[in-house]
Amino acid sequence: MRNLEFKEKMHEYSIWRANLVQAIEMYQQWLTRYGMDDAHRTNTLLNILSSLKNDRITLAFVAEFSRGKTELINAMFFAESGVRLLPSSPGRTTMSPTEIFYDAEGGSYIRLLNIESRLEDMSLAEFKNIPERWTQLELNCDSPTQMQNAFKELIATKKVDRELADRLGLWNEREAATQGVMNPDTVEIPCWRHALISFPHPLLKEGLSIIDTPGLNALGTEPELTLNMLPSAQAIIFLLAADTGVTKSDLEIWMNHINRARSAKKQGLAVVMNKIDAMWDDLGGSNDYDRSIKSQIKASATILKIDEESIFPVSAKQALLAKIKSDKELLAKSRISALENYLSNDILRDKRNIMASIVMRDIGSLINESVNTANTALSHASEQLEEFRKVDFHNQDMTGKLMAETRDRQSLYMANVENFQSSRRVFIVQAKMLINSLAEERINEVIYAAKHDISKSLTTIGMKQNIRKLFDDLRDLLQDSVDITNETRRLVKAIHKKFKDEYGFKEIEPILFDIKKYQLELEEVFEEGEAFRTSAKVTMTEQGIVVDKLYSTLVAKAKVILGRAHDDAISWSNGALSPLARQIKDHKKQIEGRLQMLRKINESKGTVAENIAHLEAELVPLKRQREELAIMIKSMQLEGQLAESS
Structure with missing residues (x-):
């Protein structure tokens, strides 16, 4: 395969990514236009857009x-x-x-x-x-x-003293000896x-x-x-x-x-x-x-x-x-064509699949929720229209009965709000425990205490034992977070189940904090740490250099992973109960809309047919809202994945 074809495949991927960015930006505007945006949704969309644009x-x-x-x-x-x-x-x-x-x-x-x-x-x-x-x-x-x-x-390149080359890790006495170089005053380095x-x-x-x-x-x-x-x-x-x-x-x-x-x-x-x-x-x-x-x-x-x-x-x-x-x-x-063919097809295809799965992971639940919201709003409006078509609005008793039923729903809604606020207060306490378990101060306390012990070790064996203790302490720290995460996940599931069973809320699969991916990443670091700890190079290298390399690579990587887990926990906790909050908000909107419509009909001097026509007209923007969303989902090319996840 010619390089031209790799360029064409790369161009195709670039266009796909640009179209995806455009579709997500349109979705963000759609949320704003229909009053569905909030801080959590906006932050999630901005993050994925930044990731795509810098990909x-x-x-x-x-x-x-x-x-x-x-x-x-x-x-x-x-x-x-x-x-x-x-x-x-x-x-x-x-x-x-x-x-x-x-x-x-x-x-x-x-x-x-x-x-x-x-x-x-x-x-x-x-x-x-x-x-x-x-x-x-x-x-x-x-x-x-x-x-x-x-x-x-x-x-x-340049020539420097052998001592400096050694400190820089660019002098290998054994390798030099095999090349016939013995005790040089200067060494050529990059x-x-x-x-x-x-x-x-x-x-x-x-x-x-x-x-x-x-x-x-x-x-x-x-x-x-x-x-x-x-x-x-x-x-x-x-x-x-x-x-x-x-x-x-x-x-x-x-x-x-x-x-x-x-x-x-x-x-x-x-x-x-x-x-x-x-x-x-x-x-x-x-x-x-x-x-x-x-x-x-x-x-x-x-x-x-x-x-x-x-x-x-x-x-x-x-x-x-x-x-x-x-x-x-x-x-x-x-x-060279076989290699270029591999890059053009396999690598770029895999990259596109990975990016699509990342987008799906980050915003799939938001889109599914938007689809459900749009469908529910249209369904409720259609059901209300059919109900009103069968009602004799000249019968004051009938209208009064509908008003009374709707106010009863409003009272139940207020009870829902009170219970939701109570559940949210319990969740906030639990989420705070999770976030604090991954706090930078807590991690630094373990890391810097270990650095002091490693640096003060009198023997290589003692230094290696303290390095192992550092990774064991970090593993224990993460395990605490895992235990708290499991408690938090159980609480979120219980809250969702309560509102479904007791208040008839639409069943929503709650988004749960995923700490397992950070566990896996850290275990890889710990494995690398064990290989580093037991390597002959550590035994032969000056202790200060070993500590510097350990902290500038493995420990720095562990800190980055734990830092991402901390930030992810904050972001997740800010939006974990958002779908429930939005259901309550949508429920309120439906009740108020129904009361307003009943008042209009009750006070209207027009004919029943005119009132029904007015209700039919209110379905138009709801249908347009759903159609616009369908177009954006098609532009994202996520229809199959969304169907699988719903």
Whole structure:
């Protein structure tokens, strides 16, 4: 499949997302127009709109040095520039992890974070919020040559004292010894820790984001890549070299970084066997060439324990040259089409399904409730019309009886309100307990107490025991929240059941706080923490560096997860009883509308036919309201999912 088709698929996804945003914005306006908006609904819709508008499809390219990773990125996405845009000459290329995307507000630039920032107790995510800490180079998008020259800064290196290189995690004595380097005074290291590149390439403008990681050393010394950036990528493309197969360092990346990032899933993962052109033998011919490639794929699949179909043989060098020269024969020889086909279909399809399920999860209940409200309002109005058609409004006794019945309903409504307020007060107390159980102060108390104990440990064994205690304490803290969550969920169910059974409210499946997803995420962190705690590297590394790495990666990630759980609990508690409150409000509106209509008819001097015609006219806006909602749901392309969830 040609890159053009990937661009077309990406464009289709971008249009789908834009249409979804437009439909949700129309739904938000619909709620406002018919007086159904409230703080909870507005906040929910604004959050999902922000998520959609900032959505990116992230592809992470991971490989050891000299596997042709950057050349593959050039071939797949930037060949139309006519040059090798990103530096990918033989030998060491990109020296710092690089993110490529489009920043509409910031424009075209390269931002570079100095390597010495590793010594600071801040994560990459925190540094990204401080633009002044980055060195910025402007890009001239009308000049591929200027961009090409600017990108050369990505491979910049400098020499520093060996002691500084060691503190930065960029000196490995054992590795240096194998290369014949013994006790050097200075060590060559990358100038930059991380690079952010923004320019208005069509694919980047439509939401594509690329992560280029420079080998095992970067993955080992920047755990944030493995812990945060790789797991969040839509797909990981892992490169091997066809002439070497799976080397020891390839296998280390695979076992310690790729497998962990993908967990048990194999979705969103492609293994690329690059440089197949190196296996060509003029004497052996095409049959021997094909057999050699198949043999290497089989061997690599066995070592990595994956299906052979998951490995894509490619020549990035031939693909780039073929696209620049528009050489169809060479492009076919490069075999890049199968990989592009996988990205065009499987990855973009999966991304669309994931985004649709997120939208459904966040606003599906709101839309279902709106559908029920619109249907109920129209149904009640139609029933009332049929009832009034059968009533002799000239009979004062009959009219009085209808008025009395409606006032009885009004009295029952007031009792409902009083009981609802009482139930809500009980819920607020319980919800406050849930929110407080996840409060930042409580979490920080555990984290900073543990940091003191870990730092003061006199032995490596003691330090490792305190690290384990930290994660055990965090697990216990979350378990308290789980227990409170279960109590809160039972209370919400009981309140809904009470109003259904005792007051005849329409049955609504209550939205319950979901803490399980945070449990699963934290358990992954705890597993990573155990691997970190028991690793030989921790034993060999200076204690202060271990503590810094632990707190800037694993602990920071745990805090983020617990912080999201806290914010989610607040947001959920604000809207948990909203459907009931809206039912009460709608019930009040119906009663008042009925009383008003009876008074009008009773006081009217017109004929019965005229009064009935007036009632029929009142059905028109209710029908329009429902029709508008149906159109918006169709625009969202959520009809099937909504039907399944209702």
